[in-house]
Amino acid sequence: MLSRSSCLRKLKDFNNNLIIISSVKRYNSGESRPTPLYDLHVTNKGRMVSFAGFLLPVQYGNDGIATSHRHTRDHCSLFDVSHMLQTEVHGNDRVKFFESLCTTDIEGLADNSGALSLFTSNSGGIYDDLIVNKTSDGYLYIVSNASRRENDQSLMLKAQERFQAENKDVNVKFLEPEDRALIALQGPQSSAVLQPLVNVELSQVYFMNTRRATVAGVAGCRITRCGYTGEDGFEISIPARAATAVVEDILASNVAPVKLAGLGARDTLRLEAGLCLYGNDIDETTTPVSAGLTFTIGKRRRQTKDFPGAEIILSELKDKPQYKRVGLKSEGRGPPARQGAPITCEGEGVGKVTSGAPSPSLGYNIALGYVHSSVSQPGTRLGITVRDNTVPVTVSKLPFVPAKYYIKKKE
Numbered sequence: 001m002l003s004r005s006s007c008l009r010k011l012k013d014f015n016n017n018l019i020i021i022s023s024v025k026r027y028n029s030g031e032s033r034p035t036p037l038y039d040l041h042v043t044n045k046g047r048m049v050s051f052a053g054f055l056l057p058v059q060y061g062n063d064g065i066a067t068s069h070r071h072t073r074d075h076c077s078l079f080d081v082s083h084m085l086q087t088e089v090h091g092n093d094r095v096k097f098f099e100s101l102c103t104t105d106i107e108g109l110a111d112n113s114g115a116l117s118l119f120t121s122n123s124g125g126i127y128d129d130l131i132v133n134k135t136s137d138g139y140l141y142i143v144s145n146a147s148r149r150e151n152d153q154s155l156m157l158k159a160q161e162r163f164q165a166e167n168k169d170v171n172v173k174f175l176e177p178e179d180r181a182l183i184a185l186q187g188p189q190s191s192a193v194l195q196p197l198v199n200v201e202l203s204q205v206y207f208m209n210t211r212r213a214t215v216a217g218v219a220g221c222r223i224t225r226c227g228y229t230g231e232d233g234f235e236i237s238i239p240a241r242a243a244t245a246v247v248e249d250i251l252a253s254n255v256a257p258v259k260l261a262g263l264g265a266r267d268t269l270r271l272e273a274g275l276c277l278y279g280n281d282i283d284e285t286t287t288p289v290s291a292g293l294t295f296t297i298g299k300r301r302r303q304t305k306d307f308p309g310a311e312i313i314l315s316e317l318k319d320k321p322q323y324k325r326v327g328l329k330s331e332g333r334g335p336p337a338r339q340g341a342p343i344t345c346e347g348e349g350v351g352k353v354t355s356g357a358p359s360p361s362l363g364y365n366i367a368l369g370y371v372h373s374s375v376s377q378p379g380t381r382l383g384i385t386v387r388d389n390t391v392p393v394t395v396s397k398l399p400f401v402p403a404k405y406y407i408k409k410k411e
Contacts, residue, residue: 052146065264076187077261105298124312181243186233189256230273274398
């Protein structure tokens, strides 16, 4: 049961969030919008930047990105990801509807489980990567990228119009940040921190499982065991009015030290985990095969061939792509490679870098990039042109840092 002081604080945060929400609704479409946690970020000395149309912290106070990164790997950190597009799809034809847009075998998913999926184009390119969850509550719950918000919404609304014109039962509902916040608690101590605050037994919630839950006394939340760091962790969808109170309860944990983390650490963590950033590592010109994301195409879907671009994508899967996404690790000191840097083999151009940064966990520079398939094998020595100098690199297996997802052991 919550104490009187905790209840009063939650009421105060409720009123504060109403003020934030009201200010958000007055923003023009071309302006960056605050999330429901904006005031909390500022109070905690968050260095705010505009990202994908929202105001978000890149880091906090004097804590460097590497410090925040390592804290996540060692303990756990809390990220504001309210800018992500949250969507519910209702109706009896919801599975067929969403399978008409993405690569996943949603029909084959167990209730309250999800999977990484892709929106694909008729030409085999990637419109977006996303998580789709099949809930036991009568709807699909989807989280997709903020940078693709308008594209994804348009894609789903046009498909809904087609289905409804055929008298199909489907209804798409977008959960705007003014109504729902989304946070990510990531790191090895995430479960221990969250367990005392929820009414769900987290030991029974495995990687890519989702549950409705009460979190820190707030009903109507949803927790999904997933994340973007390679660590164990959870994404928690919360009514916006209660987001600040929930976050403050998590930060006050006496189980383990929890710190706020920003976009900077989120990017270096996902890079070490070998995860794609849309617009850098994947886009409409890259295919699931060249990007190394063929695991998102369900076995049944490969047989039915009924997702956008199926013939092209499956043909490439059979014949092998010309270029492949690979990991690249440096062999010495020097500046990190950035997006667009040329990749060479014996002086000849063989590809380009899509993401790069120093690795706080490993102590050397790492990158993702696309190279010609003939030089994509791990151990292949290549070069990256950085500031007119050729930096030696080696093709590396992905992820750079082993994933630590909470996966159910096979019996």
